[in-house]
Amino acid sequence: MPRPSLTLRLTLLFAAGSTVVLVILGYLVAQAVQRHFVEIDRDELLGKVELVRHMLAKPGTAADFTSMPGRMNDALIGHRHLHVRISDPAGRLLYSTPESQFPDEHFPMTSARSEASRPDVATWSHGGHALRGTMVVVDTSYAELPRVVVAVAMSIDHHVAFFQAFARTLWISIALSVLVTAILGWVAAARGLQPVRQMATVAQSISASRLHDRLGLVELPSELVDLATAFNDMLARLEDSFRRLSEFSSDLAHELKTPLSNVMTQTQVALSRPRTAEEYREVLYSSLEECDRLARTIADMLYLAKSDHGQIVSRAEQIDLANEVRELFDFYDALVEDRAVRLSCSGAASLNGDRLMIRRALSNLLSNAIAHTPAGGHVEVILQADDSGAATIRVRNEGETIPAGHLPRLFDRFYRVDPARERTTGGAGLGLAITKSIVTAHGGTISASSADGVTVFEIALPCAPTETDNANGRFAVAESSPPRR
Ligand SMILES: Nc1ncnc2c1ncn2[C@@H]1O[C@H](COP(=O)(O)OP(=O)(O)O)[C@@H](O)[C@H]1O
Numbered sequence: 001m002p003r004p005s006l007t008l009r010l011t012l013l014f015a016a017g018s019t020v021v022l023v024i025l026g027y028l029v030a031q032a033v034q035r036h037f038v039e040i041d042r043d044e045l046l047g048k049v050e051l052v053r054h055m056l057a058k059p060g061t062a063a064d065f066t067s068m069p070g071r072m073n074d075a076l077i078g079h080r081h082l083h084v085r086i087s088d089p090a091g092r093l094l095y096s097t098p099e100s101q102f103p104d105e106h107f108p109m110t111s112a113r114s115e116a117s118r119p120d121v122a123t124w125s126h127g128g129h130a131l132r133g134t135m136v137v138v139d140t141s142y143a144e145l146p147r148v149v150v151a152v153a154m155s156i157d158h159h160v161a162f163f164q165a166f167a168r169t170l171w172i173s174i175a176l177s178v179l180v181t182a183i184l185g186w187v188a189a190a191r192g193l194q195p196v197r198q199m200a201t202v203a204q205s206i207s208a209s210r211l212h213d214r215l216g217l218v219e220l221p222s223e224l225v226d227l228a229t230a231f232n233d234m235l236a237r238l239e240d241s242f243r244r245l246s247e248f249s250s251d252l253a254h255e256l257k258t259p260l261s262n263v264m265t266q267t268q269v270a271l272s273r274p275r276t277a278e279e280y281r282e283v284l285y286s287s288l289e290e291c292d293r294l295a296r297t298i299a300d301m302l303y304l305a306k307s308d309h310g311q312i313v314s315r316a317e318q319i320d321l322a323n324e325v326r327e328l329f330d331f332y333d334a335l336v337e338d339r340a341v342r343l344s345c346s347g348a349a350s351l352n353g354d355r356l357m358i359r360r361a362l363s364n365l366l367s368n369a370i371a372h373t374p375a376g377g378h379v380e381v382i383l384q385a386d387d388s389g390a391a392t393i394r395v396r397n398e399g400e401t402i403p404a405g406h407l408p409r410l411f412d413r414f415y416r417v418d419p420a421r422e423r424t425t426g427g428a429g430l431g432l433a434i435t436k437s438i439v440t441a442h443g444g445t446i447s448a449s450s451a452d453g454v455t456v457f458e459i460a461l462p463c464a465p466t467e468t469d470n471a472n473g474r475f476a477v478a479e480s481s482p483p484r485r
């Protein structure tokens with residue numbers, strides 16, 4: 001079954017609402033008109049009663065009373081549609097106009113009906129005519145019959161005809177109004193929903209190659225601005241991710257291609273003419289270096305991919321960070337000796353995490369710091385633990401200031417501040433990306449700052465997790481580390 005559209009729903013809602021309101025209104029109007037007719041008729045009937053009363057109130061004698069019907073006929077001669085019945089209080093019929101019929105339920109013969117100034121009015125039909133009548137007790141001047149009961153009735157056919165015509169017009173108008181409201185509702189809803197349809201059109205036209213498209217906010221009604229803004233923000237994020245992804249793959253291709261073409265060029269040159277064994281050996285060493293570089297990049301890529309997919313199974317254990325740093329210093333001491341770079345560590349902190357991963361993260365930061373420290377410089381690791389057990393690790397080195405524009409992108413894959421220089425010295429630009437992935441997997445954050453010849457990388461790790469967190473495999477996932485660049 002097709003889904004009812006919003007326009008249809010709104011239209012039906014308008015139509016139903018206006019139907020209810022207009023039907024109630026029509027009913028009330030019809031009632032008021034009916035009541036109005038009853039009042040008019042009552043006045044007229046009372047006028048007729050007055051006529052009869054006048055007849056009966058003339059100073060009378062016995063002779064007068066016996067001649068009353070005759071005189072009554074004379075008096076009513078001009079009122080052809082008037083029905084009159086006079087009875088005594090006991091219910092005996094004294095006078096009646098010809099062919100008059102007063103239904104017993106409205107006009108009982110036994111008792112007087114009303115003496116009130118506004119007596120009840122009854123409506124009935126007889127012989128194809130609609131009749132309305134009333135019954136009143138009237139004083140007479142006859143000594144033998146001081147009070148009589150007078151019932152008068154008249155045809156109200158003209159009122160009935162008028163009311164029927166009126167009611168028909170009323171209901172037709174109401175039906176038309178409902179129709180018009182429904183049509184207006186449909187037009188309003190269709191116009192009101194136009195921006196939503198435009199949003200859908202834009203959304204449909206968006207593809208990976210047209211991610212720069214945005215919804216216009218100016219002409220939107222206020223209700224839709226939030227939605228459109230959220231949609232535009234989502235597009236911006238998608239566009240950014242897509243850009244990073246495509247840059248990442250081109251970088252990847254480039255990183256893999258460079259060592260390969262180096263190997264190929266060297267080999268071609270070596271083969272171009274006969275060489276000595278020593279020369280061949282040199283070429284092979286050089287090729288081995290390039291292959292080693294290629295293998296390291298690929299291994300790093302694999303590590304990152306696994307870490308992004310939460311595949312690095314982690315054994316969480318209590319790690320004394322000062323101890324780890326000291327062991328790393330032992331390893332790097334030999335490297336820095338000839339450049340007279342000083343390594344130092346201060347403070348203490350411990351951490352619950354994967355020892356190998358944490359060591360790799362620290363080692364990446366240390367090797368960068370050492371590589372960027374000039375001869376005679378100082379590399380310092382500052383450990384800090386706060387009361388809650390959260391640990392902060394700062395790796396600080398003297399050296400060239402990293403321009404502020406590069407700082408936010410340092411942790412992107414393959415990002416190097418000076419690609420030309422660092423291709424020869426450093427790695428493939430994956431070290432910081434791996435460090436970040438590890439820190440993220442431990443629920444921490446990493447940031448870099450650099451000013452006045454001092455560069456600091458700071459890792460903030462939350463308080464040591466409990467055994468249950470470990471059981472839940474908290475470190476097994478590097479949740480929020482999409483390919484960044
Ligand atoms: N301590 C530092 N001082 C100056 N620049 C740094 C420092 N650490 C990292 N960088 C810059 O960040 C870039 C990325 O570092 P990294 O991801 O470890 O890649 P790689 O070491 O393979 O070049 C480096 O190429 C370098 O330009």
Ligand SMILES: [Mg+2]
Nearest residue numbers: 368427431432
């Ligand atoms: Mg590095």
